[in-house]
Amino acid sequence: MARRTATFSKLTQPVRSLWQRFAFSALVLAAFALMLLGKADIIIIERARVAVADAVVPILEVLSEPASSLTRVLDKISEFRYLHSKFERLKQENQQLRQWRHVATGLQAENRALRRLTHFVPPNSPKVITGRAISNAGGPFVRSILVNVGSRQGVRRGLAAVSGTGFVGMVVEVGERHSRVLLMTDLNSQIPVVVQTTRDPGVLSGDNSDRPRLLFLPQNAHISTGDPVVTSGEGGVLPAGLQVGVITAISDAGVRVKPLVDWDRLEFVRFLDYRVDGMVQIRRTARTAATSLGPLKPDRLQPVRGQTAKPVANASDVNASGTP
Amino acid sequence: MSGIAQHLDSWARYMMPAVTTMFLALLNVVPLGLPGISDVTPLVTMMAVFYWSVYRPDLLPAVVVFALGLIQDILLGSPIGLMALTFLAIHGVTLTQRQAFLGKPFFVTWVGFAVISAGGFMLMWIMTCVLAADLLLTPAVLFQFILTTVSFPLAAWVFVRVHRYLVR
Numbered sequence: 037m038a039r040r041t042a043t044f045s046k047l048t049q050p051v052r053s054l055w056q057r058f059a060f061s062a063l064v065l066a067a068f069a070l071m072l073l074g075k076a077d078i079i080i081i082e083r084a085r086v087a088v089a090d091a092v093v094p095i096l097e098v099l100s101e102p103a104s105s106l107t108r109v110l111d112k113i114s115e116f117r118y119l120h121s122k123f124e125r126l127k128q129e130n131q132q133l134r135q136w137r138h139v140a141t142g143l144q145a146e147n148r149a150l151r152r153l154t155h156f157v158p159p160n161s162p163k164v165i166t167g168r169a170i171s172n173a174g175g176p177f178v179r180s181i182l183v184n185v186g187s188r189q190g191v192r193r194g195l196a197a198v199s200g201t202g203f204v205g206m207v208v209e210v211g212e213r214h215s216r217v218l219l220m221t222d223l224n225s226q227i228p229v230v231v232q233t234t235r236d237p238g239v240l241s242g243d244n245s246d247r248p249r250l251l252f253l254p255q256n257a258h259i260s261t262g263d264p265v266v267t268s269g270e271g272g273v274l275p276a277g278l279q280v281g282v283i284t285a286i287s288d289a290g291v292r293v294k295p296l297v298d299w300d301r302l303e304f305v306r307f308l309d310y311r312v313d314g315m316v317q318i319r320r321t322a323r324t325a326a327t328s329l330g331p332l333k334p335d336r337l338q339p340v341r342g343q344t345a346k347p348v349a350n351a352s353d354v355n356a357s358g359t360p
Numbered sequence: 361m362s363g364i365a366q367h368l369d370s371w372a373r374y375m376m377p378a379v380t381t382m383f384l385a386l387l388n389v390v391p392l393g394l395p396g397i398s399d400v401t402p403l404v405t406m407m408a409v410f411y412w413s414v415y416r417p418d419l420l421p422a423v424v425v426f427a428l429g430l431i432q433d434i435l436l437g438s439p440i441g442l443m444a445l446t447f448l449a450i451h452g453v454t455l456t457q458r459q460a461f462l463g464k465p466f467f468v469t470w471v472g473f474a475v476i477s478a479g480g481f482m483l484m485w486i487m488t489c490v491l492a493a494d495l496l497l498t499p500a501v502l503f504q505f506i507l508t509t510v511s512f513p514l515a516a517w518v519f520v521r522v523h524r525y526l527v528r
Contacts, residue, residue: 038506059421059422059423060422060448060452063422063423063425063426063444063448064445064448064449064452065428065445065512066426066441067426067441067442067444067445067448068441068445069441070430070440070441070444071439071441071442071445071487071491072442074439074440074441075439075491081440085434085440088431088434089434089435091388092431092434092435095386096386096389096390096435099386099387099390100390100391103366103391103392104391106392107392116403132410135460169391170390170391171389171390171391171436172389172390172391172401174389174436174437174438175400175401175403175436175495175500175504176400176436176482176496176500176501176504177436177442177485177488177501178436178437178438178439178488180436180437181391182389182435182437209437216437218437223488223492223494224492243496243497243498244496244498245497245498245500246499301416302391303391359465
């Protein structure tokens with residue numbers, strides 16, 4: 037036995053010393069290779085990624101629990117400090133809102149009547165899945181969060197994620213018990229939006245700052261700061277009309293939008309499933325469509341449209357589970 | 361029997377740098393909910409890789425550094441391989457410079473970390489720009505570098521304790 041191990045280690049010796057010599061360069065090369073393969077959406081890497089994340093998520097869930105309760109305590113303390121001024125502000129706001137409510141009920145009735153007149157078909161009411169954010173937004177190089185609900189709870193790629201205040205981002209990765217939401221501020225996020233008041237369409241393109249850019253607006257757009265921006269639903273991936281943010285800056289450098297979401301207090305996330313099936317659900321191509329999400333970007337217009345058209349046309353289960 | 365226990369004990373000690381760094385990788389992504397912190401958390405894993413590369417490189421071989429980087433990538437959602445490459449670069453550069461830090465006052469190590477981590481952030485920034493085919497112009501990169509450098513002594517204090525009592 038001893039002799040056998042001795043000969044075995046003798047045999048492996050050259051391999052081992054070779055490995056020790058070139059391990060570092062081999063690993064650096066491997067890292068580069070992974071980055072390239074990851075860019076090319078290789079399915080094995082995607083699966084491995086999801087599997088590892090799924091395995092780690094329970095630990096993250098436990099770790100994020102005390103952190104979120106700490107947040108709540110801190111929130112309470114800061115609330116107490118501003119209690120009086122907040123009360124005054126809310127009293128004023130409430131008065132204004134009452135007037136608005138009066139206007140809104142009138143508009144609602146009018147809207148209902150007009151819809152009946154034009155035989156308007158309202159969109160499906162969404163199925164809502166709520167989960168807790170168990171990771172932070174990831175730092176300056178990537179803006180995405182992990183949420184503790186996954187395919188078991190019915191989360192799919194391409195679902196819109198919203199918080200209490202507004203649109204957050206889109207699901208780009210789904211495991212059994214976790215999902216990853218690409219925030220609208222991420223460098224790779226491109227959301228088709230429309231300026232609510234003027235109906236000027238555009239693309240909200242993240243750049244990892246907290247004020248995403250509003251690109252591809254029409255030449256004659258009459259926008260001004262303070263205008264609300266909502267999702268347009270163009271491309272059929274996201275539903276239309278989700279509150280995104282308000283325009284904060286218009287300059288030669290571009291138009292910037294301030295998201296309505298409070299990134300620091302993003303604790304719970306709701307996924308809205310409108311059963312719109314613009315997203316390609318074939319595993320191989322899904323990530324490409326998810327990360328680019330650029331049906332409005334001219335150079336990506338053709339391939340994405342082409343991909344979406346195919347599966348919807350052949351897949352019978354889409355019609356079965358989808359629109360009534 | 362005591363032989364096995366001893367063996368397990370020394371094995372656990374050898375694993376300690378890798379295990380604590382892995383734990384830090386998890387801790388790094390936990391949402392703290394503090395204003396502004398969601399943008400820039402100090403990269404504690406980078407500090408750990410630097411620290412162990414200086415003081416016990418035998419317990420943190422390149423393969424482990426690579427694996428830690430991959431896990432950090434998966435947790436952060438960054439392009440897979442980005443952190444792995446950065447950590448490897450930090451590990452490699454630190455290994456060539458570690459003689460300059462050994463037995464010197466802490467301040468020297470701190471400055472060394474600032475310089476090497478600056479290189480690491482630069483590498484991450486360049487790779488992110490290349491992979492996204494877009495120019496990433498956000499001050500958050502600079503903030504994260506500064507925050508990482510400033511909080512290094514605090515992290516080093518913890519690493520020294522782990523080093524002294526758990527690894528030896």
